[in-house]
Every structure is written in C-alpha cells, then in structure tokens.
Amino acid sequence: xxxxxxxxxxxxxxxxxxxxxxxxxxxxxxxxxxxxxxxxxxxxxxxxxxxxxxxxxxxxxxxxxxxxxxxxxxxxxxxxxxxxxxxxxxxxxxxxxxxxxxxxxxxxxxxxxxxxxxxxxxxxxxxxxxxxxxxxxxxxxxxxxxxxxxxxxxxxxxxxxxxxxxxxxxxxxxxxxxxxxxxxxxxxxxxxxxxxxxxxxxxxxxxxxxxxxxxxxxxxxxxxxxxxxxxxxxxxxxxxxxxxxxxxxxxxxxxxxxxxxxxxxxxxxxxxxxxxxxxxxxxxxxxxxxxxxxxxxxxxxxxxxxxxxxxxxxxxxxxxxxxxxxxxxxxxxxxxxxxxxxxxxxxx
Amino acid sequence: xxxxxxxxxxxxxxxxxxxxxxxxxxxxxxxxxxxxxxxxxxxxxxxxxxxxxxxxxxxxxxxxxxxxxxxxxxxxxxxxxxxxxxxxxxxxxxxxxxxxxxxxxxxxxxxxxxxxxxxxxxxxxxxxxxxxxxxxxxxxxxxxxxxxxxxxxxxxxxxxxxxxxxxxxxxxxxxxxxxxxxxxxxxxxxxxxxxxxxxxxxxxxxxxxxxxxxxxxxxxxxxxxxxxxxxxxxxxxxxxxxxxxxxxxxxxxxxxxxxxxxxxxxxxxxxxxxxxxxxxxxxxxxxxxxxxxxxxxxxxxxxxxxxxxxxxxxxxxxxxxxxxxxxxxxxxxxxxxxxxxxxxxxxxxxxxxxxxxxxxxxxxxxxxxxxxxxxxxxxxxxxxxxxxxxxxxxxxxxxxxxxxxxxxxxxxxxxxxxxxxxxxxxxxxxxxxxxxxxxxxxxxxxxxxxxxxxxxxxxx
Numbered sequence: 108x109x110x111x112x113x114x115x116x117x118x119x120x121x122x123x124x125x126x127x128x129x130x131x132x133x134x135x136x137x138x139x140x141x142x143x144x145x146x147x148x149x150x151x152x153x154x155x156x157x158x159x160x161x162x163x164x165x166x167x168x169x170x171x172x173x174x175x176x177x178x179x180x181x182x183x184x185x186x187x188x189x190x191x192x193x194x195x196x197x198x199x200x201x202x203x204x205x206x207x208x209x210x211x212x213x214x215x216x217x218x219x220x221x222x223x224x225x226x227x228x229x230x231x232x233x234x235x236x237x238x239x240x241x242x243x244x245x246x247x248x249x250x251x252x253x254x255x256x257x258x259x260x261x262x263x264x265x266x267x268x269x270x271x272x273x274x275x276x277x278x279x280x281x282x283x284x285x286x287x288x289x290x291x292x293x294x295x296x297x298x299x300x301x302x303x304x305x306x307x308x309x310x311x312x313x314x315x316x317x318x319x320x321x322x323x324x325x326x327x328x329x330x331x332x333x334x335x336x337x338x339x340x341x342x343x344x345x346x347x348x349x350x351x352x353x354x355x356x357x358x359x360x361x362x363x364x365x366x367x368x369x370x371x372x373x374x375x376x377x378x379x380x381x382x383x384x385x386x387x388x389x390x391x392x393x394x395x396x397x398x399x400x401x402x403x404x405x406x407x408x409x410x411x412x413x414x415x416x417x418x419x420x421x422x423x424x425x426x427x428x429x430x431x432x433x434x435x436x437x438x439x440x441x442x443x444x445x446x447x448x449x450x451x452x453x454x455x
Numbered sequence: 456x457x458x459x460x461x462x463x464x465x466x467x468x469x470x471x472x473x474x475x476x477x478x479x480x481x482x483x484x485x486x487x488x489x490x491x492x493x494x495x496x497x498x499x500x501x502x503x504x505x506x507x508x509x510x511x512x513x514x515x516x517x518x519x520x521x522x523x524x525x526x527x528x529x530x531x532x533x534x535x536x537x538x539x540x541x542x543x544x545x546x547x548x549x550x551x552x553x554x555x556x557x558x559x560x561x562x563x564x565x566x567x568x569x570x571x572x573x574x575x576x577x578x579x580x581x582x583x584x585x586x587x588x589x590x591x592x593x594x595x596x597x598x599x600x601x602x603x604x605x606x607x608x609x610x611x612x613x614x615x616x617x618x619x620x621x622x623x624x625x626x627x628x629x630x631x632x633x634x635x636x637x638x639x640x641x642x643x644x645x646x647x648x649x650x651x652x653x654x655x656x657x658x659x660x661x662x663x664x665x666x667x668x669x670x671x672x673x674x675x676x677x678x679x680x681x682x683x684x685x686x687x688x689x690x691x692x693x694x695x696x697x698x699x700x701x702x703x704x705x706x707x708x709x710x711x712x713x714x715x716x717x718x719x720x721x722x723x724x725x726x727x728x729x730x731x732x733x734x735x736x737x738x739x740x741x742x743x744x745x746x747x748x749x750x751x752x753x754x755x756x757x758x759x760x761x762x763x764x765x766x767x768x769x770x771x772x773x774x775x776x777x778x779x780x781x782x783x784x785x786x787x788x789x790x791x792x793x794x795x796x797x798x799x800x801x802x803x804x805x806x807x808x809x810x811x812x813x814x815x816x817x818x819x820x821x822x823x824x825x826x827x828x829x830x831x832x833x834x835x836x837x838x839x840x841x842x843x844x845x846x847x848x849x850x851x852x853x854x855x856x857x858x859x860x861x862x863x864x865x866x867x868x869x870x871x872x873x874x875x876x877x878x879x880x881x882x883x884x885x886x887x888x889x890x891x892x893x894x895x896x897x898x899x900x901x902x903x904x905x906x907x908x909x910x911x912x913x914x915x
Contacts, residue, residue: 355583362580377621389614393607404599408590
C-alpha cells in the first residue's frame with residue numbers, strides 16, 4: 108500500500124481510539140469508535156482477494172450494527188435521564204443495551220459469530236490489529252459503565268469462555284483459533300468487570316501481551332494453518348522452543364504469566380461468593396487449553412513427515428524485526444513472580 | 456534451603472555454557488554434589504516442627520525425606536538418560552537436561568513450600584516440563600495421547616483445588632502451613648462444605664493416583680522416556696501424597712465420614728491393579744500398574760489419619776520411589792537392547808547378563824516387600840493401622856500383598872529365568888553406568904534398613 112495512505116490509516120486508527128479514551132460525552136466516544144472502524148476497513152481490504160472483501164463486509168455489518176445500537180442507547184439514556192456523560196448510565200435499559208452493543212463490538216458470545224470468519228479473511232498483521240488495538244476503545248467504554256446487577260456481565264463472560272473454548276476445538280486454521288482464543292479471554296475479562304474493574308484491565312494487559320507474542324511468532328514463520336506450523340522448526344528453531352510456552356501461558360498454566368489473571372479473577376469471584384461460577388469458568392478454560400496443546404504438539408513436540416532435503420531452507424538474512432516478539436514473549440512467560448508489583452500497578 | 460535451591464537454579468546456565476565434551480560429566484557431577492549436600496537436611500534439629508526456615512521455604516519431618524529423594528533422583532535421571540540421548544544434536548541434549556533441572560527446581564520449591572498457594576503453583580508447574588519430556592522424547596505414537604491424558608486429568612482435579620484454596624483463604628485469612636493447624640475449628644455442615652472437602656482432595660487423589668482416576672498413569676509412565684518414568688514414579692506421585700498429608704490437617708471433622716468411598720476405592724484398586732499386573736505383557740505397564748497398587752495403599756493410609764498410618768505412608772512413599780525407579784531403570788536396560796517393552800522378547804536374561812540379574816532380584820524383592828527392607832516396614836504399618844480402623848480391610852490388604860508377590864515374581868521369573876528366546880543373537884553386556892545407576896538406587900534402600908527413623912515423619 109502506498110506509504111501516504113498507509114500512514115493516514117494508521118494515524119486514523121490511533122486518532123479514533125485516543126478520541127474515545129479522551130471523551131466524556133457519548134457523541135465523541137461514538138465518533139472515535141466510528142473513525143476506528145472506518146480506518147481499519149481499507150487496511151482489511153489491502154489484499155484484493157474475495158475472501159478479504161468478504162471478511163471486511165462482515166466486519167462492517169457487525170460493527171455498524173453495534174455502533175448504531177450504541178448511539179441509540181446513548182440517545183435513549185439522554186432521553187430518559189437527561190445525561191450525556193459516559194459515567195452516568197444509570198437507567199437499567201440503557202446500561203444493558205450499551206453493554207450488549209459494546210459486547211458485539213469486541214466479539215463476546217453470544218454476539219461473536221462474526222469474529223472467526225472476519226479473522227480468517229485477514230492477513231496476520233491486520234488480524235493482530237483487530238485482536239489487540241480494536242479492543243481498546245470499546246473496553247474503555249465498558250470499563251466506565253457502573254452496573255448495578257452483574258448478571259449481564261456474568262452471562263456474557265461465562266458464555267464467552269465456553270464458546271471460545273468449544274468453538275476452537277475443531278479448527279485447523281490458525282486465525283480462527285486465535286479468534287476463538289480472543290473470545291475466551293474477553294470472556295474472562297468481562298466476567299470480573301462488575302466486581303473488580305482493575306482486574307479487567309490486568310487481564311486485558313496480559314491478554315494483549317500474550318496475543319501479540321503469538322501473532323508475531325506466526326508472522327515470523329509465515330504460517331496460517333496447523334499443517335504449515337509443523338515445518339517451522341526448520342525455519343526458526345529457537346522460536347519453536349518458545350511458542351509452546353506462549354501457548355501454555357495463553358492456556359493459563361502456572362508458572363507462566365497467563366495464570367496470573369485467572370488466579371486473581373478466581374480469587375475475586377470466590378470473595379464475592381460465586382464459587383460455582385468460578386469453578387465453571389476455570390473448567391471451561393480447559394477446552395481452550397486442549398487446542399493450545401494441540402498447536403504446541405504440532406509445532407514443537409512432534410516431527411512431521413518431511414523430506415530431509417526440505418528441512419534446510421535457504422536461511423537468507425532475515426528481514427524481521429524480532430524486538431517486539433522478544434519483549435512480549437518475555438512478558439508472557441516470566442511475569443508471574445512479580446505479581447504484587449503488577450497488581451499494585453493496576454489497583455493503585 | 457537456598458544453598459540447595461540456588462545451585463539447582465544455576466545448573467541451568469551451566470548446562471548451556473559447558474562445552475560439548477563435558478556436558479554429561481558436568482551435569483552428573485554437579486547434581487551429585489547438590490544431592491550430597493541435600494543429605495544435610497536429614498539432620499533435623501527440631502523433631503516435629505519446622506527447620507531450615509526462610510519466609511517462603513521450610514522443611515519438616517515429612518517433607519525432608521521427599522526433598523532428599525528429589526535431589527537424589529536428578530543425578531540418577533542424568534545417568535539413565537545418557538545413552539538414549541547420545542545420538543541427538545547437542546542443543547537437544549542440553550534442552551533435555553534443562554527440563555530435568557527445572558523439574559527439580561519446581562519440586563524443591565513444592566516440597567519446601569510454606570504456603571498452600573505456593574505449593575499449588577509449584578505442583579502445577581511440574582506439569583509443564585514433564586509434559587514436554589513425555590511428548591517430545593517418548594518413543595511411540597501413543598505419547599501424544601499420554602501427554603493429553605496426563606495434563607487434563609491433573610488439571611481437572613487441580614482447578615477445583617485452586618478454588619477450594621481461595622475459599623479457605625477467605626474464611627481463614629491465611630494459607631500458611633505454620634498457622635493452618637491452629638485455626639479455630641470450623642462448622643462444616645452444609646453440602647457445600649462436603650463438596651469443598653472433595654475439591655481439596657481431588658487433585659491429590661488424581662495425582663497419587665486413586666484407582667478410579669488412574670487412567671493417565673499407565674499411559675504416561677509407559678510412553679515417557681526413562682528419565683520421565685523415573686521422575687513420575689519416584690517423586691511426582693508422592694507430590695499427591697504429600698499434598699494430601701498437608702491438607703487433611705484442616706479438613707478434620709468431615710474426614711471421618713467422607714473418606715469411606717475413597718478408602719474403599721483405594722483398597723479395591725490395590726487388588727484390581729495387582730490382578731492386571733498378573734496379565735500384563737508390557738514390562739513398563741506392569742511396573743506402572745504396580746505403582747498404582749502401592750499408591751492405593753498409601754492413599755488409604757493417609758485418609759485414615761492415624762499416626763502409624765501416616766508414618767507407614769511416608770515410609771512406603773520413599774521406599775516405593777526408590778524401588779519403582781530402579782525397576783524402570785531395569786526395564787529401560789531391556790528396552791535399550793531389544794527396543795521392545797514386551798517381556799517375553801527378552802526373557803531368561805540371567806544366563807546372558809548375570810550381574811544385572813542381581814539387581815533384578817533385589818528390586819523384585821523390594822517390590823514384594825521383603826523384610827528387612829523399608830518397603831515391608833511401610834506396608835506392615837499401613838496394613839496394621841488399616842486393620843485397627845476396620846478389621847475387614849485385612850481381606851483386601853492381605854490379598855493385595857499376595858497378588859503383589861505374585862506379579863513381582865512373575866516379572867522376575869519371566870525376564871530372568873527360563874529359556875533364552877531363540878532370536879537373540881547379540882546383546883550389549885551391562886554397562887558400568889547401568890550398574891552404578893542401580894547401585895545408587897538400591898544402596899540407599901538397603902542403608903535405610905539401618906536407620907529408618909529418617910522416614911518416620913512426625914513420629915520420630
């Protein structure tokens with residue numbers, strides 16, 4: 108893509124999200140979200156193939172519906188309570204409607220159907236932007252909603268964890284697996300929102316680190332299918348050794364970082380006397396662990412049938428920038444021992 | 456504490472910086488030094504309380520034998536793996552040894568943990584290196600299934616444990632082992648409390664394993680390479696027993712009624728798995744089921760919570776750790792020569808490998824609990840205390856002992872006595888490394904006959 112166009116789109120993405128971050132009026136927040144959506148549409152259609160166009164169309168429909176619902180909720184709130192302030196969503200109807208609209212924006216179950224198909228049509232970099240950056244603006248708004256009854260959030264959260272796990276079971280396309288993994292993690296974040304918003308931010312932060320490192324790993328070895336993962340040991344052997352740890356961290360196994368948000372969320376839920384919900388969420392996350400384990404089997408722990416001549420590809424001077432991967436992978440694997448520091452960062 | 460933990464942690468960079476020629480020598484030597492230093496822990500100044508304390512780690516009469524066993528096992532694992540890893544590229548050898556060392560670090564932290572959440576995190580942390588050892592270096596295709604069963608059985612048990620521990624922390628305010636025994640007694644009357652009781656124990660029962668939840672064990676033990684089988688049989692199963700001993704302290708008034716189904720399952724498992732052993736053709740599977748059988752006795756003993764039972768359980772755990780690991784090493788010597796685990800393909804080996812037959816004989820006698828070995832002391836104390844709890848258990852434990860003797864002799868007579876198979880043309884003679892390995896397993900077992908007080912736990 109031409110550099111001028113590309114930079115305009117990237118800057119617009121940034122502008123949209125920061126506008127939403129900086130706003131207190133619903134109109135401005137909605138505008139920021141719309142700028143975001145409009146800016147990413149051309150990025151999605153970079154590769155002019157029908158699959159990408161289909162993904163873009165589906166994304167546009169889902170996001171437009173959600174934005175319209177969001178605007179409707181904001182206007183209804185102004186009509187019913189006279190308040191345009193984001194923090195003043197007091198009416199139960201509008202708060203629920205806002206939550207559902209934002210849930211559709213980020214792809215929580217049961218409003219998640221667009222997510223895997225959209226992700227599948229994008230290249231890995233745009234998929235990364237969709238999974239990480241595009242979640243920030245809606246999360247900023249969800250964070251500011253003060254719910255009086257937590258039932259909507261618990262339902263969305265629990266359903267997302269289960270759907271994210273169960274949906275990814277049968278997938279072989281890596282982007283769809285990443286989409287379902289995204290749904291499951293967002294479920295954990297939403298689950299704890301009514302009880303402890305800082306933990307939502309903590310879960311979001313660790314999820315961003317883990318997803319970034321996994322996407323970067325897949326971009327480095329240029330794979331989008333489970334079968335092509337199996338030959339990545341010949342391309343970058345060290346990466347092949349790190350990715351199982353990143354995957355198991357996504358699955359939430361101690362002593363890796365991914366355990367941290369799950370542990371703290373379960374602690375908060377048990378403090379709120381919701382131990383059965385906590386147990387259900389914890390056991391549902393075992394579903395996602397199954398396909399992360401399958402990915403690590405294919406990539407590292409087994410040797411696929413291949414011809415010896417094909418195992419030594421030309422190792423030309425690599426053009427990759429591996430610094431982001433190095434930083435995020437270190438965060439993904441080693442952060443658990445400094446839990447009190449991280450907790451202090453988010454709850455102070 | 457730290458004088459063992461920090462050298463173990465620093466073994467990791469040593470493995471990556473040592474030149475190729477000295478890798479195995481260095482690994483073996485340093486781990487032996489650490490193992491010998493860990494024997495200092497056995498000189499406990501306080502007979503019942505905690506010793507060698509810092510804020511996060513301490514040792515206690517029931518964790519000390521397990522800690523020493525863990526540290527002792529690392530040089531043995533390195534000795535055992537040397538042969539089958541020799542043909543691999545050097546970085547993979549380094550990775551394998553690093554996995555063994557990281558397993559050791561997590562196990563030291565687990566057994567010396569002073570707080571339940573730290574114990575839980577380290578308990579779970581041991582899963583990852585074990586999973587990688589089983590699925591990456593196992594030899595058959597079934598190892599993938601084995602890894603999946605291993606991971607998911609353990610996690611399905613331990614996630615409810617996490618929630619149970621968090622609930623306990625809410626009501627007790629702390630999860631430190633120092634203060635847990637002195638908590639005021641709680642009124643545990645509702646159904647929810649019964650479910651909490653089961654959640655606390657389920658993870659450890661799956662790990663031990665209890666008979667109904669034991670399906671992961673034959674798969675994992677059989678498919679793992681020798682170091683994986685050794686560490687699984689010798690130490691990881693004992694993590695379950697140790698966890699049970701620690702947590703039953705606080706589960707008290709409910710335990711008297713709720714332990715019935717689990718004791719029955721455990722004792723029934725002793726007989727069932729023993730009977731399965733009598734019909735096995737796969738040598739490693741026989742030893743794996745034998746582990747389930749012995750651990751069934753340990754589980755039943757820990758659940759009845761009497762002094763002799765706990766002592767017997769601890770002694771049997773250590774003795775079984777050494778014996779089972781020795782048997783796996785012997786099975787591996789067979790596997791390295793014939794590349795098959797089928798028993799009848801490598802039978803009558805006493806004629807060919809007479810010195811190895813001594814080790815087979817000793818290990819078999821240890822497995823069937825011959826006096827004066829600590830295996831017998833453990834089993835006898837367990838059987839006695841179970842008889843005191845209810846005289847009908849004698850039927851099951853007595854029958855279990857008989858069946859254990861049966862299959863142990865079956866294993867010995869098949870592999871050592873009888874005619875040599877006609878297809879064996881040439882077998883490697885026993886390596887000195889293998890003799891050393893088995894000496895290092897069985898000599899501590901024999902020495903423990905002379906001072907069993909080291910293993911008596913809280914009754915010392």
